[in-house]
Structure formats: C-alpha cells, structure tokens
Amino acid sequence: MNLHIGVIKGDGIGPEIVTEAMKVLDKAGEVYGYECTYEQLLLGGASIDVHGVPLTDETVEKAKACDAVLMGSIGGDAKTSPWYQLEPSRRPEAGLLKIRKELNLFANLRPAVLYEELKDACPLKEEITGGGFDLMIMRELTGGLYFGERKTVEENGVRTAYDSLTYNENEIRRIAIRAFDIARKRRKKVTSVDKANVLDSSRLWRSVVEEVAKDYPDVELSHMLVDNCAMQLVRDPKQFDVILTENMFGDILSDEASMVTGSIGMLASASLNETKFGLYEPSGGSAPDIAGKGIANPIATILSAAMMLRFSLDQDRAADAVEKAVSLVLKDGYRTGDIMSEGCTQVGTSRMGDLICERIQ
Numbered sequence: 001m002n003l004h005i006g007v008i009k010g011d012g013i014g015p016e017i018v019t020e021a022m023k024v025l026d027k028a029g030e031v032y033g034y035e036c037t038y039e040q041l042l043l044g045g046a047s048i049d050v051h052g053v054p055l056t057d058e059t060v061e062k063a064k065a066c067d068a069v070l071m072g073s074i075g076g077d078a079k080t081s082p083w084y085q086l087e088p089s090r091r092p093e094a095g096l097l098k099i100r101k102e103l104n105l106f107a108n109l110r111p112a113v114l115y116e117e118l119k120d121a122c123p124l125k126e127e128i129t130g131g132g133f134d135l136m137i138m139r140e141l142t143g144g145l146y147f148g149e150r151k152t153v154e155e156n157g158v159r160t161a162y163d164s165l166t167y168n169e170n171e172i173r174r175i176a177i178r179a180f181d182i183a184r185k186r187r188k189k190v191t192s193v194d195k196a197n198v199l200d201s202s203r204l205w206r207s208v209v210e211e212v213a214k215d216y217p218d219v220e221l222s223h224m225l226v227d228n229c230a231m232q233l234v235r236d237p238k239q240f241d242v243i244l245t246e247n248m249f250g251d252i253l254s255d256e257a258s259m260v261t262g263s264i265g266m267l268a269s270a271s272l273n274e275t276k277f278g279l280y281e282p283s284g285g286s287a288p289d290i291a292g293k294g295i296a297n298p299i300a301t302i303l304s305a306a307m308m309l310r311f312s313l314d315q316d317r318a319a320d321a322v323e324k325a326v327s328l329v330l331k332d333g334y335r336t337g338d339i340m341s342e343g344c345t346q347v348g349t350s351r352m353g354d355l356i357c358e359r360i361q
C-alpha cells in the first residue's frame with residue numbers, strides 16, 4: 001500500500017526533527033506493509049527564501065492532493081531574522097495561518113501524555129500522576145470568539161470593546177463527530193467542556209453534542225463547566241480521555257494540559273478537516289536557539305507522525321508500534337538534552353530517531 005505524504009520540513013529545527021519522523025515512518029512501513037512517497041512542500045521562512053512569500057498557491061494545491069501532511073515547525077528568531085523585516089502578511093507565521101484556512105482545518109487535537117519515566121518533569125504531586133496519564137484535547141479551531149465580530153467604540157465618553165462568540169449548529173456538529181470518532185479509537189469517553197450555566201453558545205454546544213452522542217452509544221459522554229475542567233486537569237488528569245471544547249476554552253486548557261506533562265519536545269498535535277486529511281506537527285516552535293546543532297528532541301514530531309498513521313492513514317497497528325517504541329526508548333533510559341535526567345544516557349536528534357526505529361516491531 002502506498003501512502004502519499006506531504007512533508008513541510010520548515011525552519012529552525014524543523015528539517016532535523018522531520019527527517020527523524022520520516023525515518024520512523026519508513027521503518028514502520030517495512031514492518032506493517034506500507035510504503036511512503038513524500039512530496040516536499042515549502043512553507044514559512046523556507047518558502048520566503050525561494051518564492052518571496054510564506055505560502056504559494058501551488059503548495060496549497062500539492063498539499064490538498066496528499067493523504068496527509070507532516071510538518072516540522074516554521075519561523076525564526078524575530079529579533080535577528082530578515083523574515084521579520086517583512087510586512088506581517090509576508091512573514092512565516094502568515095503562511096501557517098493561511099494553509100490552515102485553505103485546508104479547512106477546523107479541529108485541533110493535542111494529546112497530553114505523561115510517561116511514567118518523565119514524571120519528574122511534571123509539576124504535579126506523584127500521588128496525582130503516579131502511573132502517568134494520557135488525554136486528548138479536541139479544540140474547535142475556526143469559530144467562536146477569535147473569529148466573531150469585534151469593535152471598540154466610545155459610548156458616552158467611555159471606551160467600550162465588543163467581541164462576539166458565535167457558533168452555529170453545523171460547526172458544533174462536525175467537531176463533535178470528530179471527537180466521538182477519535183474517542184472510539186481510544187478509551188471511549190468524551191468530556192464536553194462548556195460554560196452552559198452562562199452562555200447561549202454553550203447551551204447550543206451542549207445540546208448539539210448530545211444529539212451527536214446518540215449515534216455513538218458505545219462512547220460515554222459527560223459535560224463539564226470550563227472552570228471546573230481547569231481545576232480537574234491539575235486535580236485528577238487521569239479521569240479524562242477526550243476533552244471536546246470550543247476555540248478559546250481549548251486554547252487555554254490545551255496549554256494547561258501540556259504544562260502538566262512537562263516537556264515541549266514531547267508534545268504532538270494534529271489539525272483535521274471534514275475528510276480524513278490532516279496536518280500533523282509538534283506543538284513546539286522552530287527553536288532557533290538550538291537549530292543545526294543535532295540536539296533537538298524529535299519525539300513530538302515522531303508522535304505526530306504516529307497520530308497521522310492512526311487518524312489519516314488507517315494504520316492503527318503501525319501507530320501503536322511507533323508509540324510503544326517511544327515508550328521503550330524512554331524506559332531504556334535514552335534522553336535528548338531537554339528531557340535529560342540523572343542516570344540516563346544523553347543522545348542527539350538522529351540517534352534518538354535510530355533508537356526508536358530499532359524498537360519498532
């Protein structure tokens with residue numbers, strides 16, 4: 001079976017970490033019977049250097065023709081990079097926003113996994129985190145407060161600002177369906193987070209999610225108010241499987257959840273549209289401070305590739321094998337510098353990729 005994967009290596013550490021993820025995809029393919037063909041795509045600073053713009057229409061069309069896209073990170077050091085002398089619409093990040101829009105990526109998935117071996121990086125007490133945890137935040141990405149009408153006016157001499165939070169039932173339904181589908185591939189639990197005691201948009205959210213739930217009798221649904229969820233994430237993160245929520249709540253809760261796992265170099269992410277297509281990338285940035293040194297942690301990108309195998313490419317067994325290999329490498333005591341602790345063996349980016357490949361079975 002052939003998988004056609006778009007690859008955006010990007011800027012900074014991007015090329016180093018994506019190279020390792022490709023190595024892992026190829027190794028898993030040898031074991032699980034698929035072959036990858038890669039379409040190299042330019043985005044961000046790398047595209048500015050070649051085309052003068054952070055994203056071309058041709059790149060968008062090529063990305064759309066792929067089964068899924070794997071991305072490193074884009075952007076440079078805002079103080080020193082010439083990319084940031086350009087007007088904002090021509091800077092690297094503008095390309096990222098544009099490709100998300102062009103590909104209609106409305107669902108953002110951010111897993112927060114605490115591995116037992118990395119529990120020292122977690123700021124929570126051991127009695128809360130013992131045995132680790134594994135939850136997934138599904139955030140609506142293209143609606144709500146960040147995309148509603150806004151204005152600032154003077155009313156009776158007083159400056160007043162308005163931001164409107166709007167969702168229609170179709171926007172809610174399509175992300176709820178995504179969340180239930182993903183819960184089915186996990187522990188079959190969805191916690192829908194809202195503020196239904198105050199907001200109309202949340203009351204609509206809750207009722208549409210309940211309608212969708214009827215088609216998923218095997219998935220358990222519960223509702224939680226966002227203020228309670230913020231507390232529960234630090235009180236008992238193990239209770240969650242999939243957290244489904246709107247844009248702004250998801251923005252805040254996903255950062256909270258990643259903080260409790262401790263390390264940016266371990267955090268994968270995915271953005272999905274209505275089809276199986278998705279864009280998969282590490283949560284961290286392009287880390288210009290360590291770019292080119294061969295010391296970046298490739299695991300977030302490798303875990304993003306595992307998500308791509310599972311959610312876009314229907315290669316669930318290969319995805320499980322990659323995740324297991326990451327876990328084994330950590331158990332065997334190998335660490336990149338960012339997650340290094342006493343008694344472990346420090347390795348560079350490429351060696352970490354090799355060690356993970358060796359453990360794929």
Ligand code: NAD
Pocket residue numbers: 013017072073074075076077078093096264265281283284285286287288289290295296297298300338
């Ligand atoms: P950053 O995430 O790049 O770096 C923050 C710190 O984390 C740095 O010390 C860095 O060395 C470290 N770090 C990040 N990823 C790591 C990894 N895989 N292994 C080891 N250490 C790692 O954040 P920043 O410095 O604020 O941003 C740098 C650039 O990245 C900016 O241009 C920013 O716009 C861009 N950025 C891009 C994305 C994206 O592509 N989606 C996301 C965030 C930031």
